[in-house]
Amino acid sequence: MFKLHLISELKEAFIALKGKTLTLPKPRKATHPLPSPQQKMLISDKKCFGCGACATVCPARAISLVENKKHRTVTITVANCIYCGLCIDACPEDALSLGAGDELSALTKDHLHHELKIKLARCEHCRTITGTQKSLHKVIKDIYAPRGVPTKELEWIHLCAACKREFHSLRLTRQMAK
Ligand code: SF4
Numbered sequence: 001m002f003k004l005h006l007i008s009e010l011k012e013a014f015i016a017l018k019g020k021t022l023t024l025p026k027p028r029k030a031t032h033p034l035p036s037p038q039q040k041m042l043i044s045d046k047k048c049f050g051c052g053a054c055a056t057v058c059p060a061r062a063i064s065l066v067e068n069k070k071h072r073t074v075t076i077t078v079a080n081c082i083y084c085g086l087c088i089d090a091c092p093e094d095a096l097s098l099g100a101g102d103e104l105s106a107l108t109k110d111h112l113h114h115e116l117k118i119k120l121a122r123c124e125h126c127r128t129i130t131g132t133q134k135s136l137h138k139v140i141k142d143i144y145a146p147r148g149v150p151t152k153e154l155e156w157i158h159l160c161a162a163c164k165r166e167f168h169s170l171r172l173t174r175q176m177a178k
């Protein structure tokens with residue numbers, strides 16, 4: 001191993017002595033230009049429905065999701081953001097963007113911290129958390145409403161997975177008994 005290393009160094013020295021130039025490969029170009037330091041990650045309170053995809057992909061842990069009994073809170077800690085843009089690509093609602101923000105230096109750190117509280121949805125039968133209310137409305141609006149499914153046929157939508165299964169098997173049994 002040592003011998004091989006020595007041979008390659010001797011070869012390089014020999015080429016240099018002969019006057020040929022040694023060139024290293026050029027560094028790769030950045031794919032995205034770096035954002036201005038006067039920009040910061042912004043989240044749209046209106047669009048975000050609390051799916052958590054952004055928190056999962058964020059390599060700097062600048063986005064976090066915490067739940068209490070009533071709310072899911074999405075928090076962005078702007079000071080931790082490294083401007084990679086992965087969260088923007090991951091968000092299904094285009095709720096994240098790099099926008100003009102305050103300069104990062106300030107007397108308080110309030111502007112470096114954005115919290116968004118989203119109401120949780122619970123199963124109407126067993127009260128298990130099923131997601132957020134916004135995500136439930138999104139499913140109704142984007143999937144069932146365009147297909148013309150009437151709301152009265154969606155009574156099961158407010159149930160958790162286990163209660164949904166029970167609801168459907170009961171309904172099937174009743175239909176078969178008729
Ligand atoms: S841009 Fe990158 S570092 Fe900043 S919040 Fe999004 S995923 Fe995290």
Ligand code: SF4
Nearest residue numbers: 048049051052054091
């Ligand atoms: S990915 Fe988008 S919709 Fe989901 S929690 Fe993040 S900002 Fe909200």
